[in-house]
Amino acid sequence: MSLIARDISVRFGARRVLDGLTLPELKAGEVTVLAGPNAAGKSTLLRAIAQLVPHQGSTVLDGKDLARIPALDRARLVGFMPQTLPSGSSLIALETVIAALRAGRSIPAHQADAAAMAVMDKLGIAALALEPLDSLSGGQRQMVSLAQAIVRDPRLLLLDEPTSALDLARQVRLLSELRRLAAEGRVVVAVLHDLAVAAQWADRIVLIHDGHVHAEGAPESVLTPALLAQVYGVDARVERCSRGRLMVLIDGEHAPL
Amino acid sequence: MVGDAMSDAVNNTTLARYHRQGRRHALLVGLLAVAAVAALVLDLITGPAGLPLAETLRALTGAEVSRAARVIVWDVRLPVAAMALMVGAALALAGAEMQTVLENPLAEPFTLGVSSAAALGAGVAIVLGLTLPGLPPAWGVTGNAFLFAMGSLALLQLLGRLRAGGPEVLILFGIALNFTAMALMSLVQFVASADALQQLVFWTMGSLASAQWPGVLLIALVLICAMPFSFRAAWKLTALRLGEDQARSFGVDVTGLRRWTLLRVSLLSAAAVSMVGVIGFVGLAGPHIARMLVGENHRVFLPASLLTGALVMSLASTLSKSLVGGVLLPVGLVTSLIGLPVFFALILRGRRR
Known part of the structure; x- marks a missing residue:
């Protein structure tokens, strides 16, 4: 199980955000952190791998070209946690996690409900299950976002600044959860700004600069x-x-x- | 493990509470349905003919009544009352879906220009006398309004095909279409005779007075065809409330969802506007009231919106007959003038909570 992303190019109008970026092969069991200055193209790369922006190049997970498989199959393989938190919505947290399961394919209600509840419990946010999204703090909503991303039990997990709104305890909780999810045989890729946090939790850091991979490797070789x-x-x-x-x-x- | 057993118990309690909440929402939807039916009956027994209540009910149940009573109930009141219910349901369902796919709580069924296009069609029929060949004269205005509304829909779908169908682009397109249709409408009004102008102004106000059975059946048919697709898309629409990226990553084809939903919304609103003219407020407020009642899970939100719209419209129809003795006010005026203050009161109360 591995992710191979090659020659990824993304343009927004005339602006080239990514220009033929190739990532090293990312293996299951590893947590990879994408780091780099603002506007380096980290989020765009993540969204391109998740097939959320039009791009050129290939993204192959475990021999399957992610751009060529049906969206529903892709949703089973890939979990994506966006940087932006969902806007004010009176949906309750548990409902949003159930939606992450049932929007794509039909799953019996009781099964989906139980799975969503179990994931929220695992992340330590079971107590928030029945709270409306717009009554939650930024950090709480970020944890709910993570629950949405992992509830389909994806093989590849892409997270865009997953800790940006979290307090210290929640950061540790989220990051150790990521380590555990990787150890179970998943490919985990996260954009992180805090290099000290990256150094502690990442197996590999990819430093992105101006739409290219500037350096990559173990934390001590990149930092x-x-x-x-x-x-x-x-x-x-x-x-x-x-x-x-x-x-x-x-x-x-x-x-x- | 003890910890696991305990957390399982807590989870089960939470799930049980979630399911209880679901049942409460289903009950609310049921109550809305009952209220809508009650409003329909109220609408039926209200009218300038001064028909005694018992007589009206007897006529409804098919018992022996005078010919006049039967005609009043079956040919005058029932089509109007049923049309109110159908139009309210269609507009509120359309508004709910429109707000979700345009990711904008201010959206309503007419945001993308369907009503202006329909009004232009009506204007062309009333003022210039141009109607579809082969249509009975009584249906000329309605037919034209529907045709023009469908034209705006076709333009909209074309825009969706060009893969530029993001919410902002669509809304801008709707604004452009609205202004174009309004300018053309001014042109039509400019050349209109005083008589035609009066007729046109009355049409645009929105009125149930000319409702007849074929129209009621047509809009009911559109509603029945659209509803299963709306309800089937409920989880996809719910997911879209979390943002487009999220919905896509859940496996939802957002472009397709948006295109099909807009098709349903346009059909529903075109049918409504061509039958009864422009009726504001219901398509905007119906969904908002429903959201306050049951939240945004579209599996209950969509039926609740539909029923709220039907209820509000039915009450407005009753009011339009009884506010001023002996005068049938255009129902569009009633929904706007009475409905809006009520709506704002609800919103302000919701804010304070």
Whole structure:
């Protein structure tokens, strides 16, 4: 089980967002973090893999070309968690997770209800099940979004800044859930901005800059002061803490010589 | 494990509460249906003829009554009352689906120009006397209105084919179509005789007065054809409330869903507008009231909208007969003037909660 994304190009009008980007082969069991500055094309890449934007190039999951299989089969294989939270809606949280199951194919109601409830419980948000979406905080809604993405038990999980609205405890919960989902044999790809978090949780970091892969590999090989200066334009120190974990410390903007 | 057993129990309680809520919503939908039928009966026993209540009910049940009573009930009141119910149902269902596919709570069945196109068609028939050949003269205006409404629908579907069918583009297109039709309508009015102008103004106000059985049956037929498709798309439409990306990632063909839904909405609103003219408010407020009652799960939201529309329209029909003694007000005026304050009161109450 692996994801191969090759030669991905996306244009919005005259602007080339991605220009023939090729990702390394992403294997099941690994958590891959896409990092890079704003407007680098990370979200667009994620949406292209999920077949949500028109693009060129191929995205092959486990030998299946995602662009060529029917949308319903794709929905079974791919879970996508968007960056934008759903707008104000009086739908209750549990209903939205059930919709993630039943919008695509007909599943008996009791089965769908129970599956949706179980996923919310697993994510620690069972208590929110009957709350209307528009009464939830940003972080709570983000957890509901994750529930929608994983309830179909997809093989490939794509997450666009899944922790942006989460408090520390929820971050840990979500990220360890991602690790567990990967360990069960899934390909997990997340866009994350916080490099310290990425260093701690990712097996592999892909640094994207100007629509290209600038560097990729294990966190310690990608998170180097030189690369961070090139890509982000910051002076950074990368050090190990007392537990041996990688820490990224940003000292300031990088002054070009 | 003990923890698992406990969380299973909690989950089951939550699910049970969810199902109870579902049953409560189903009950509300049932109550709306009962209220709509009651409003229909109220509409039937109201009228300027001063028919005694007992006589009306006897005529309805087919018992022996005077010929005059039978004609009043069966040929005058029942078509009008049934038309009110059908038009309200059609417009509110269309409005509910329109709000969802355009991702805009301000959308209503006429947002994309169907009503202006229909009014233009009516204008062409009334003022210029141009109607479809072969249609009985009594149906000339209705036929033209329907034809023009279908024309706007065809343009809309064409736009959808061009794969530019996002909500913003569609709404802009609707605005453009509205203005074009209104400009052409002004042109028609400019050349109209005083007589024709008066007739046209009356038509655009929306009136049930000329409702007849064939029209009622036609709109009922459109409704019966559209409903199964609407209800079948309920989960897809619910998913679309979470955003287009989400719906797509759930496996919903959003482009197709939007195109088919717009087709249903246009058919329903074209049928309604060509029968009774432009009736505002119901297509906007019906869905909003339904949303306050049962939320946005389209499996209950769609039937609740439909029934709310039928109920509101039926009540408006009764009011249009009884507000001013001896005068039958255009029902479009009643829905707008009485309905809007009620609607705003509901919204403000909803906000405070």
